[in-house]
Amino acid sequence: MRAxxxxxxxxxxxxxxxxxxxxxxAFAAAEIRLEEFIDLDEYPLHDMTSPKRxxxxxxxxAELVEHGCSHVPDFILPSAVAAMRDExxxxxxxxxxxxxxxxxxxxxxxxxxxxxxxxxFFQKRTSAYINSDLLEPYSTLRKIYDSDVVLHFICxxxxxxxxxxxxxxxxxNPYSVMQDGDYFPWHFDGNDFTVSILVQESDEGGVFEYRPxxxxxxxxxxxEVKAVLHGAREGVxxxxxxxxxxxxxxxxxxxxRVTETKGDTARIIALxxxxxxxYLMNRPHHAKTLYGRYLPIHAERDMARxxxxxx
Numbered sequence: 001m002r003a004x005x006x007x008x009x010x011x012x013x014x015x016x017x018x019x020x021x022x023x024x025x026a027f028a029a030a031e032i033r034l035e036e037f038i039d040l041d042e043y044p045l046h047d048m049t050s051p052k053r054x055x056x057x058x059x060x061x062a063e064l065v066e067h068g069c070s071h072v073p074d075f076i077l078p079s080a081v082a083a084m085r086d087e088x089x090x091x092x093x094x095x096x097x098x099x100x101x102x103x104x105x106x107x108x109x110x111x112x113x114x115x116x117x118x119x120x121f122f123q124k125r126t127s128a129y130i131n132s133d134l135l136e137p138y139s140t141l142r143k144i145y146d147s148d149v150v151l152h153f154i155c156x157x158x159x160x161x162x163x164x165x166x167x168x169x170x171x172x173n174p175y176s177v178m179q180d181g182d183y184f185p186w187h188f189d190g191n192d193f194t195v196s197i198l199v200q201e202s203d204e205g206g207v208f209e210y211r212p213x214x215x216x217x218x219x220x221x222x223x224e225v226k227a228v229l230h231g232a233r234e235g236v237x238x239x240x241x242x243x244x245x246x247x248x249x250x251x252x253x254x255x256x257r258v259t260e261t262k263g264d265t266a267r268i269i270a271l272x273x274x275x276x277x278x279y280l281m282n283r284p285h286h287a288k289t290l291y292g293r294y295l296p297i298h299a300e301r302d303m304a305r306x307x308x309x310x311x
Contacts (some may be wrong), residue, residue, distance in 0.1 A: 026165075027146040037080035037144055043072070045153045053153075060157035060248055068212035068250040071239060075246035076144070076197055083140040084199045088130055088175045088268045095128040095177055096292030104187045104225060104255060105311035106286045118171065118225045119310065123185035127258075131291050132168075137193040144197070145173040154274060157248055158193055166191060166273040167301070168281035170291040175199070178206060178267040184258040186229055188215070189251030190286050190311060196247040197270040203263020208239045210249070210256035217307035223264040228255055241269075252309075279303075286311065 004163040030269065034046055056072070063070035076084075101122040103109075131172050135142050144150055145165065155161040166172040210229050212235070215221045228236065241247060249256070261267045281287075281301050287294035 022174065027143055027276075029148050032143050032147045033150075034147065034149060037076055037140060039077055040072075045149050057153070058155045062157050064158060064248060064250060067237065068239070068254040069210060070248040071237060071241075072101075072246040072248075073242065074244050076244040077254065078244060080140050080144075081199055081244045084175075084197075084270055085268060087136055087141065088177065088199060088270075089137055091130045091134050091136070091175070092177060093265075094130070094134055095130045095175075097126075097128040098290070098292075099124075099126050100289070102126070102185065102187065102289060104185075104229070106187065106190070106289045107311055108285065116226065118222050118229060121226070121229050123229075124183065125185055126182045127184045128177040128179075128182075129171075129291055130177065131170045132172045132174050133170060135173065141173055141175070141197075141270050142274065144270075150272075151274065154195060154248065160192075163274045163276055164278040166275045166281065167279060168273070168287070169295065169297070170287060170293075171271075171273060171282055173270070173272045174291070176269050176271055178258060178261040180261060180263060180266075182234045182267075183260040186255055187262060188253070188255060188309075188311060190282050191273055191275050192250075192252050193274070194247075194249040194251040195247065195272050195274065196241075197272070198241040198243055198245050198247075199270055200266060200268040201241070201243055202261040202267035203265045204261070205259050205263075206261040206267035207249070207259045208241060208256065209236055209259060210239070210254050211236050212254045213250070214252050214255045215309070217309065220310060225255060238255075252307075283311075 034040060038045060040046060043056065044053050047053055060070040102125050103119055103122050105119060113119055151165065153162065155163045171185065214224050214228065240245065279301060281298060283302050284294040284298045287298045
């Protein structure tokens with residue numbers, strides 16, 4: 001079942017906004033049983049004294065420094081992956097489906113710039129988001145996201161902090177869905193880093209590609225961004241993900257895309273998202289582009305980023 005492009009009325013937007021403000025509260029730590037979704041023998045996140053845990057943290061840190069991306073296979077138990085898949089498929093009719101053109105920064109066109117500038121390079125994006133406010137009350141994804149143990153583990157792996165669950169009520173822990181023929185073009189993320197859990201592989205395609213650390217707060221590196229947009233493959237890496245795999249990714253500074261998916265089986269990925277700024281959320285245009293709408297709070301918190309990057 002393919003999600004449909006949604007053109008929301010003002011009444012529908014008001015109803016969805018009301019759902020955000022009155023939706024279920026976060027799980028308390030006592031309600032979250034880690035063994036429901038993580039093999040604690042293989043990945044003892046709960047045991048701060050475990051050498052296995054310490055080795056895993058060091059492995060993730062090293063990969064992030066070298067490649068801007070770390071991969072932990074079979075991080076989530078198959079039963080929990082199946083629960084997330086089933087939830088996503090139940091919610092798919094309510095997904096926000098995008099069929100539009102975006103530049104790598106999800107910003108509007110800027111006619112003052114040269115026509116070949118990356119800000120003016122737009123590609124067609126066809127994919128869907130199941131926004132965070134749609135998640136079911138006892139969602140496994142919500143349990144993973146609300147777990148302090150998981151949050152602290154991720155904080156150690158990225159070797160930065162403190163980190164917080166993202167304030168954005170639409171994008172804090174959504175599912176991304178790509179069906180037959182969908183494509184998510186080259187882009188940068190609005191948050192500092194991205195956490196992904198693959199829930200369902202597509203039959204073909206759907207490969208995650210990225211160019212590590214192509215930009216920094218000190219240098220947008222438009223020349224290299226432009227080269228990648230026009231097909232340059234030097235420095236571009238691929239990460240074949242399998243169901244249940246965890247990915248930690250520096251998506252704010254590393255350009256990335258998901259290649260076209262093919263076949264009847266949709267690619268579904270969970271995106272529990274964290275931030276180093278507990279107040280910050282997506283800019284209104286960014287929220288509208290990705291999640292189909294923005295809330296009053298997106299406009300209220302439309303503040304300048306400390307890194308001063310384009311987006």
